Amino acid sequence: xxxxxxxxxxxxxxxxxxxxxxxxxxxxxxxxxxxxxxxxxxxxxxxxxxxxxxxxxxxxxxxxxxxxxxxxxxxxxxxxxxxxxxxxxxxxxxxxxxxxxxxxxxxxxxxxxxxxxxxxxxxxxxxxxxxxxxxxxxxxxxxxxxxxxxxxxxxxxxxxxxxxxxxxxxxxxxxxxxxxxxxxxxxxxxxxxxxxxxxxxxxxxxxxxxxxxxxxxxxxxxxxxxxxxxxxxxxxxxxxxxxxxxxxxxxxxxxxxxxxxxxxxxxxxxxxxxxxxxxxxxxxxxxxxxxxxxxxxxxxxxxxxxxxxxxxxxxxxxxxxxxxxxxxxxxxxxxxxxxxxxxxxxxxxxxxxxxx
Amino acid sequence: xxxxxxxxxxxxxxxxxxxxxxxxxxxxxxxxxxxxxxxxxxxxxxxxxxxxxxxxxxxxxxxxxxxxxxxxxxxxxxxxxxxxxxxxxxxxxxxxxxxxxxxxxxxxxxxxxxxxxxxxxxxxxxxxxxxxxxxxxxxxxxxxxxxxxxxxxxxxxxxxxxxxxxxxxxxxxxxxxxxxxxxxxxxxxxxxxxxxxxxxxxxxxxxxxxxxxxxxxxxxxxxxxxxxxxxxxxxxxxxxxxxxxxxxxxxxxxxxxxxxxxxxxxxxxxxxxxxxxxxxxxxxxxxxxxxxxxxxxxxxxxxxxxxxxxxxxxxxxxxxxxxxxxxxxxxxxxxxxxxxxxxxxxxxxxxxxxxxxxxxxxxxxxxxxxxxxxxxxxxxxxxxxxxxxxxxxxxxxxx
Numbered sequence: 173x174x175x176x177x178x179x180x181x182x183x184x185x186x187x188x189x190x191x192x193x194x195x196x197x198x199x200x201x202x203x204x205x206x207x208x209x210x211x212x213x214x215x216x217x218x219x220x221x222x223x224x225x226x227x228x229x230x231x232x233x234x235x236x237x238x239x240x241x242x243x244x245x246x247x248x249x250x251x252x253x254x255x256x257x258x259x260x261x262x263x264x265x266x267x268x269x270x271x272x273x274x275x276x277x278x279x280x281x282x283x284x285x286x287x288x289x290x291x292x293x294x295x296x297x298x299x300x301x302x303x304x305x306x307x308x309x310x311x312x313x314x315x316x317x318x319x320x321x322x323x324x325x326x327x328x329x330x331x332x333x334x335x336x337x338x339x340x341x342x343x344x345x346x347x348x349x350x351x352x353x354x355x356x357x358x359x360x361x362x363x364x365x366x367x368x369x370x371x372x373x374x375x376x377x378x379x380x381x382x383x384x385x386x387x388x389x390x391x392x393x394x395x396x397x398x399x400x401x402x403x404x405x406x407x408x409x410x411x412x413x414x415x416x417x418x419x420x421x422x423x424x425x426x427x428x429x430x431x432x433x434x435x436x437x438x439x440x441x442x443x444x445x446x447x448x449x450x451x452x453x454x455x456x457x458x459x460x461x462x463x464x465x466x467x468x469x470x471x472x473x474x475x476x477x478x479x480x481x482x483x484x485x486x487x488x489x490x491x492x493x494x495x496x497x498x499x500x501x502x503x504x505x506x507x508x509x510x511x512x513x514x515x516x517x518x519x520x521x522x523x524x525x526x527x528x
Numbered sequence: 529x530x531x532x533x534x535x536x537x538x539x540x541x542x543x544x545x546x547x548x549x550x551x552x553x554x555x556x557x558x559x560x561x562x563x564x565x566x567x568x569x570x571x572x573x574x575x576x577x578x579x580x581x582x583x584x585x586x587x588x589x590x591x592x593x594x595x596x597x598x599x600x601x602x603x604x605x606x607x608x609x610x611x612x613x614x615x616x617x618x619x620x621x622x623x624x625x626x627x628x629x630x631x632x633x634x635x636x637x638x639x640x641x642x643x644x645x646x647x648x649x650x651x652x653x654x655x656x657x658x659x660x661x662x663x664x665x666x667x668x669x670x671x672x673x674x675x676x677x678x679x680x681x682x683x684x685x686x687x688x689x690x691x692x693x694x695x696x697x698x699x700x701x702x703x704x705x706x707x708x709x710x711x712x713x714x715x716x717x718x719x720x721x722x723x724x725x726x727x728x729x730x731x732x733x734x735x736x737x738x739x740x741x742x743x744x745x746x747x748x749x750x751x752x753x754x755x756x757x758x759x760x761x762x763x764x765x766x767x768x769x770x771x772x773x774x775x776x777x778x779x780x781x782x783x784x785x786x787x788x789x790x791x792x793x794x795x796x797x798x799x800x801x802x803x804x805x806x807x808x809x810x811x812x813x814x815x816x817x818x819x820x821x822x823x824x825x826x827x828x829x830x831x832x833x834x835x836x837x838x839x840x841x842x843x844x845x846x847x848x849x850x851x852x853x854x855x856x857x858x859x860x861x862x863x864x865x866x867x868x869x870x871x872x873x874x875x876x877x878x879x880x881x882x883x884x885x886x887x888x889x890x891x892x893x894x895x896x897x898x899x900x901x902x903x904x905x906x907x908x909x910x911x912x913x914x915x916x917x918x919x920x921x922x923x924x925x926x927x
Contacts, residue, residue, distance in 0.1 A: 173703050253781070259662055260684075265720075269642060272723045277570040285724035286787055286914070289631070290663065290684035295915025298783035304798070307781030307917055308692050311633075311663040311684040319681045319696075326699050348661075351645050354652050355659050406671065406680045471662075518668065 174423050177325055177399045178391040178528075180335070181244035182482040183237050184475070185210050186381035188466045191237060195483070196492055200466065202365050206358050207349055208379040208468035226283065230261040230382075234293045234341040235300060237382040242301065242337060245386030245394060251333035252306040254323050255294050256316030256340045258471025259348070264288035266347050293341060306333065313471045314515025316340060317478070318404050321387070325402070328389040339384030340472035349378055357469075357516070359440070368440040368465040369497070376439035379468015383475025385482070391528060397485035397509075400424050401524040408520055410450050417454060417510070420524050431458045432506045433484060433491065435477050437513030439464040444517040451512045459504065460497040474513040474521055481509050485527040532698050532775075533926065535768035536756030538611025539866045540604050541853045542578030542749050545590060546611055551870050554878040555898055559852050561735050561747050567636070567717045575731050577717055578749025578854025580604060599637035599657050601630065601666045604752035605714040609670055612710065612754040614768075617674065622762045625679025625706040627697045628667040629689035629713030631858040634660025636716040666714065679706050684858065687820075687913035688779075689713050690753070691861030691921055695777035697757050707762035712754030712862035721857065722748060728787065736823035736855075738848035739832060739894050741885040746822040749854025753862035755869075772869045775906070776809065776922030778802025787914050788826050793834030795918040796820070800838050800908055803920035809906055814844050814922075816877055816902075818864045818909040821848020822855050827912060832890035845895050845902075851881035861911040861919065868907035868923045876900045 185191045187201045187208035201208065215224055215232045218239055224232065234255075242248065259265070264284040271280050286292060291309040298307055306327060310319035317340040324336035352358060359373040368377050391398070401420045405413060421428065434455050436448045452460050461484075467476040480495060488506035496502050511523040539546065542560025543553035553560065564572040564579045580587070587603035588595040591610070598606070605628070638661045644650045645658060652658035659665055663682045671680050679700055683693040690713030697711035725731045725748060732745035757774060758766065780802055782795030789795055804811060820831055835843055849867050856863055871877055877899040886893050910920045 173705055258664070265661075268724065269639060269720060272639075272719050273642075277719060277723050280723055280727040282724065282727035285720075285727060289686050289914050291686055291913070291915045291917055292786065294685075295781065295783075295786055295917065298781050298916065299786070302783055303781075304783045304794075305781060306779050307685075307915075308696075308779060309684050310681055311630075312667065312680070312682040313662070313664040315664075315681060322705075323696065323699075326703055326705075329703050330699065347646050350648055351652075351658070351661070354645075354648070354650075355655055404679070406668075406677050408677075 173325060173329060174401045175325060175329055177328060178388045178395045179385055179397045179399060179482045180388050180394045181241045181386040182396060182479045183241040184381065184383050184479040185233050185237050186467050186476055187379060196494055200365060200494060203377050203468060205362055206377045207344060210381050228261055228264050228287050230263065230341055230343045231287055231293060233382045235296060237384045238297045238337060238339060241384035241386055247335055247386050249301060249303045250335055250337040252324060252327055252336040253294050253297050253303060254308055254320040254336060254338050256310045256320040256472055257290060258313045258316055258342055260290040261287050262343050262345050262348055266345060314519030315404055317472045317475050318402060318521045321402055324387050335386065335388045337384060338387055340475040341382045342380045342470045342472045344378050344380040344470060365465055369438055369462060371440050374441055374443055376441045376469035379470050379473060381467055381476055383479050395528045396482045397528060398526040399523065400526055403522040405520040407518055410447060413447060413520060414450060416522060420522060424524060426508060428455050429457050431455050431508050431510050432504060433461055433509045434458045435461045435481055435511040437464060437477060438462045439469040444514060447514055459491055459502050461491060461495040462497050463495055466494060471515060477511050477513060481511055481525050485509060485525060488527055530702050530759055531773060532701055533758050533763060533770040534755050534772045534774055534869060535758050535770055536612040536614055537771060537866045537869055538608040539753040539863060540580055540607045541751035541863055542580060543852055544581065545607050554852060557881060559881050561854055569719045569722055571722050571726055574733055576735055576747050578747060579717055580750055599634045599660055600716045601634050601636065601714050602669050605666060605670045606673065608752040609674060609754045612756050613674060619675040622707040622765050623678055624676050625700060625709040626671050626676040627681050627683065627693040627709060627711045629683045629693040629858045630663045630666060631684055631686055631689055631715050632718055632721055633663040634665055635718045635720050639719055685913055685917040686915060687857055687860060688911040688917045688919040689858035691911040691919035692779055694755060694861060694865060694921055695779060695919060698774050698777050701757060701759050708758045710754055710756055713859040714752035715750055715856055715858040717748060717750045730824045732823065735882060736851060737882050738821035738823040738851050738880050739828050739887060739892060740883055741887045743823040743828060746824050747854040749856040751853060751856045751859045751863055753859055753866045755865060770926040772872050772926050773924040775924040776803035776807030778806055779919045782916045784916055789830040789912060791830055793830035795916055796831045796834035796910065796912055797837050799918035799920040800834060800910060803908065803922045807922045811839050814906050814908045815904040816844055816871055816907050817846035818868045818907055819846050819848045820910045820912045821850055829887060829889050832887060832892045836890060843892055845877055847878060847880040847894055849878060864909045865921055865923060868909045871907060872904045872923060872925050875902050875904060877902055
């Protein structure tokens with residue numbers, strides 16, 4: 173299925189943007205011990221103290237980003253609410269596990285249990301906007317956001333929806349960082365932001381973030397960018413990966429030289445660089461941009477890349493120095509953009525986007 | 529709209545491993561609920577559950593894997609999937625996807641080793657288990673085991689997860705994204721979930737009583753079930769025989785409350801109505817309803833009101849098979865889809881166990897004995913979940 177979908181609004185909350193600015197800041201945040209946390213923002217703008225008392229960190233963040241995305245899109249009641257998350261509200265999961273242990277299965281507060289449910293945020297967004305609609309949640313690591321988008325695409329194809337709120341949320345906790353550290357996910361010695369992509373240790377630098385997008389079946393004057401194609405590959409060979417890109421370009425009647433920007437999900441883990449190198453080499457004319465030196469690596473980090481893509485395509489004069497792989501800001505028109513991301517070489521996604 | 533054929537099914541539940549064991553228990557009206565033997569929890573003497581009657585060692589033996597290498601979630605999944613796929617399955621024969629569902633992923637095994645996992649000085653011996661505090665790990669182990677490479681996803685919408693997984697699979701087929709898809713779910717009993725539901729005070733200390741005035745909550749269960757769904761194009765290549773047709777699906781969130789359904793059953797009504805619309809069926813054409821019927825105070829009254837509204841000319845026979853299996857959460861939609869297909873294939877309906885007193889507020893009467901020789905054309909099977917996430921499926925007779 174290669175049907176166009178239109179990105180009407182895109183919002184991000186990451187280590188680099190408290191999203192009130194809705195742009196990359198001039199002063200970039202450094203990781204702390206190989207972990208990029210998103211900042212704590214003042215949530216009283218959206219919620220009362222009573223409401224906040226019942227909301228955990230990721231619930232607050234996810235809700236606020238979702239609400240702002242809908243506001244940007246001037247879409248009060250979306251036809252569908254679809255999210256993707258690798259781990260959901262990890263803090264709540266850990267809190268409830270701990271309370272089961274500490275209270276030896278005694279009388280427990282159910283709040284963290286409820287909010288640990290992967291679809292809890294979806295339901296809360298529906299409640300907040302008073303939207304009774306199609307509503308679902310995908311929980312598949314580096315395919316979570318992608319299946320959420322693909323589901324919206326199916327709804328448009330079926331004529332079941334004209335627009336959809338789609339997003340991803342992820343948080344990293346100290347406890348879970350520790351588990352993943354033992355599993356070899358992270359670099360061991362602390363790395364500075366500017367060295368992440370060239371560091372020689374295996375593993376990545378961790379991150380987290382919330383990203384929401386308003387998608388529409390039809391474009392209008394709010395359209396930021398067009399998503400022309402989205403392909404998912406599970407543990408592909410390099411040949412399959414390159415063939416899939418070839419098929420995507422053919423279907424879109426594009427040649428490699430038509431691609432102005434390639435956003436890659438390079439995370440500084442040399443174990444998977446060969447995929448990125450192979451894709452990058454297909455597009456010698458394109459400017460390669462990277463983002464995980466800003467967001468860190470996590471299940472749904474592609475959300476940061478997609479937000480970045482939407483920004484670049486809607487104001488296509490300059491590629492910020494912070495994301496250009498070769499360093500230095502690049503002035504060039506950005507019309508066609510390919511994003512390629514992989515989560516530890518297992519889930520691979522390809523996004524073909526176009527300026528409006 | 530393309531016809532979606534069901535060409536395989538497999539199941540593991542408290543009633544046993546395999547279609548035959550499950551059907552036999554249903555026919556004999558034998559509940560799988562009781563005191564847990566395997567899960568270690570202080571709540572097990574207090575709360576009856578629908579535990580799969582095998583230890584992890586026995587499940588490993590049945591699944592043909594070395595004991596200790598895979599977690600309980602994957603072991604249940606392996607058994608149910610192997611049965612659904614049958615002999616001679618080759619993922620490469622036609623483009624094949626895998627849409628799985630779970631509510632807590634590998635939690636059952638993770639919670640037993642968690643203090644070691646978070647101890648920086650203890651190495652992780654088995655990453656298949658150590659890295660399973662999420663939902664995708666199990667899905668991918670299953671996908672690799674059976675060689676499935678396209679459209680791999682995991683859905684988690686609490687109690688409606690596998691109904692939504694089946695629905696997503698159906699939609700992927702109808703849009704031509706893949707030609708065949710294996711859909712279902714796997715969930716295990718965990719201290720996490722037992723304590724979660726217990727803290728919400730909606731678990732019964734006795735055997736659950738769906739749709740009964742004296743119901744007092746649900747019994748949790750565990751299990752896995754999968755369906756093989758194919759298009760006509762796929763059937764031509766695989767030569768598999770249809771067991772039934774997946775004719776309807778709807779997903780509807782009612783946006784009423786984080787955990788409770790609206791008392792008038794709006795969410796349940798809209799999901800069921802939506803599935804009928806998609807199947808282009810009238811309510812009168814439904815032969816039997818496999819209800820969500822958790823036996824919680826809230827669900828059963830809301831669901832009963834929704835059914836009374838959907839079927840103004842009288843309810844078709846309905847039952848809650850959770851009175852046999854317990855509430856298997858993310859696996860429930862798939863398990864109940866399998867039971868629905870059994871009803872269609874064998875022209876028999878399985879009653880709600882222990883039903884005695886109709887609810888005063890919505891007095892609907894469940895049938896008491898196994899009904900045989902009933903021509904079952906269309907079954908409406910519903911799953912209503914936390915967060916207002918409701919989904920309904922319609923399974924229909926093939927030829």
